Amino acid sequence: MSDREQETAAPATRRLTEARAQTLQQIAALRRNFEGIVEAALLVNTDDEHDPEGATIAFERAQVSALSKQADADLAAIDDALERLRRGSYGRCEVCAGPIGDERLDAIPSATRCIACASMASSRHDGRAQ
Ligand SMILES: [Zn+2]
DSSP states (O other), rough: OHHHHHHHHHHHHHHHHHHHHHHHHHHHHHHHHHHHHHHHHHHHHOOOSSSHHHHHHHHHHHHHHHHEEEEEHHHHHHHHHHHHHHHHHBBOOOTOOOOOHHHHHHHHHTOOOHHHHHHHHHHHHHSSSO
């Protein structure tokens, strides 16, 4: 790796490492949250979905589980980005092969598409949000 490449890779590595740590924290917090809800459900001793309390717990569990899935996907995307960084393809759009742009990578370190391709995909409603 040349000095120039080292210079561009270093902030990306830092951003991805930070994002990874945050996502891991989020996953841990969600897991605690989920366990808390399960414990609360045991305390009120209801698994009846028709009971208002039971319905609330079911809703909270569904919400936390959706957030957990999202956090797991975030973590996978970050690991993919770290892998691209090692291979030297990080920061390139997977669609048009153009640069993704520093501002966008700042906001979404694991972005795989440039803003133009990402907004094209989301306007067709067939792509991922990033
Ligand atoms: Zn693109």
